[in-house]
Amino acid sequence: MNAQVTATGKTPRVLVLMGVSGCGKTTVAALLAGNFGWDFEEGDALHPQSNVEKMHAGHPLTDEDRWPWLEKVAGWIEAQLEAGKDGVVTCSALKRSYRDILNRRGSGVFFVYLAGSQEVIKARLAARHGHFMPSSLLESQFADLEEPAADEPSLRVDIGPPPQQIVRKIIDELSLNESH
Numbered sequence: 001m002n003a004q005v006t007a008t009g010k011t012p013r014v015l016v017l018m019g020v021s022g023c024g025k026t027t028v029a030a031l032l033a034g035n036f037g038w039d040f041e042e043g044d045a046l047h048p049q050s051n052v053e054k055m056h057a058g059h060p061l062t063d064e065d066r067w068p069w070l071e072k073v074a075g076w077i078e079a080q081l082e083a084g085k086d087g088v089v090t091c092s093a094l095k096r097s098y099r100d101i102l103n104r105r106g107s108g109v110f111f112v113y114l115a116g117s118q119e120v121i122k123a124r125l126a127a128r129h130g131h132f133m134p135s136s137l138l139e140s141q142f143a144d145l146e147e148p149a150a151d152e153p154s155l156r157v158d159i160g161p162p163p164q165q166i167v168r169k170i171i172d173e174l175s176l177n178e179s180h
Contacts, residue, residue, distance in 0.1 A: 028167060029090045043090040047069050070091075103153070112157060114166070122138055155170065
């Protein structure tokens with residue numbers, strides 16, 4: 001499918017904020033979407049209840065568990081692009097095969113990989129309350145993680161700085177002020 005150009009002459013795009021649990025996807029995505037007035041979807045909210053229950057019980061998801069969820073995230077992305085709207089969605093997108101589903105159109109999707117060490121993220125998870133993903137599953141997420149390859153539309157951003165600085169880096173690196 002060809003990229004749709006909106007009435008403003010801009011091609012819509014959806015940024016997928018990706019990385020392991022606890023890397024800051026939701027915080028950064030909400031700030032980024034708020035900066036531009038873009039639609040924002042929390043990918044975790046699209047998980048089937050069975051996945052939430054499985055993770056809450058401390059069991060890692062399998063690829064088979066993830067496929068229906070990835071299809072829902074991909075559906076949200078496609079709806080945004082079809083409507084000619086920019087957007088931001090969070091999704092761990094740990095494997096290349098998962099990202100291929102999310103970017104099955106081949107255009108309009110850009111992955112922002114929030115990268116941090118297992119030690120830093122483990123400390124963040126220990127301080128987080130009210131999320132269904134227990135820190136005990138972090139190791140399985142790092143085991144599954146395949147960082148985006150050079151041929152994928154992506155940007156790697158270190159999670160060390162405060163969220164506003166991370167957002168600024170994303171805006172600057174992707175020239176979002178000029179293009180949107």
